[in-house]
Amino acid sequence: FSFSGEVRQPFRSAIQALNDTKIPIVSGNLDGAGIRPTMLVSLTAPKEGAIDFTGPYHYLGGRFISKKMESKWGLSLPDFPGTDQCVKLNGHPNEGSGAAATGSATTSEAKKQDVGAKMDKHFMKNVVSQSLA
Template structure:
């Protein structure tokens, strides 16, 4: 069976479940670390350090940007020369901690997208993730324009920035060379036309995979990422509507429905499908 593609609301619900004490039991910091590490590892699979040593990472103000900072740290340990464009820096402990870790590794922070492009071999797009909606505003308008006009290969984290999470590249944005989907591909990823599509973030249990009917592939060995085959022609979606493609509720779902977190997904995400 092909891997399932997630709607925005389903992706948000799975994130909530992953951090729920009755669900995955993960902390936010753990998920960010695993996601960023998987992105860095996926890059090593297709972009050799000898040929693509200088990596410019565009990090946004949200969780996607944190994934980019974690990836920068791991890429530095892997022998690459990352630098980071991080114009919006929330005053939170996790952001400050990751910036400090990058600084300790002497990873430079550049002031503008252009200042990092002229001596780079690869770009990592970690600006906006699956929660993004609305219009792009400065300073990220300039960053998106740089991504649209550059001839350098681009690696996008989870969903290409400024794409519609469910409708895809409706605004005629850039096409990345590599997409590293996290947890499971989002519906908008059906528009991805690049040669390298990876799944990262090895934090979904077999039980959660069955519950949501994700049909995730096996991760090879100790890898934190897995290359996906081209299945754009036959993807199925985890939808918020009453689609027949949605998996039937499992015994675990029914048993935990009284829990506050599980009730949140059931009432706000899949209530129509499971009614």
């Protein structure tokens, strides 16, 4: 479940095409292969590679880590609301903060936030809700 070494063809071209597209990309974890997703869903806990994630939307998916394991491994995971299976992370991907982002937005930032809100809504409606159906 990990990647190491040089990316070879035809994967290098496919990764480049994904990075060049204007279509938002959602990635489950980061594998170090060079894909730059718009939204990252870290499963169980943010991985080391998430430290370099620069996209605006980072979710933690799965409530698999007990408080005892969290303490043992030195993790700082956010609380999941209610019975939700994912929580949005803000700020730096490895901060483990579920707090809402604050601050004023420029027009460009406002557009990004609008797109992000739509992605968030779509993600929750079509991915999370469908997985529970």
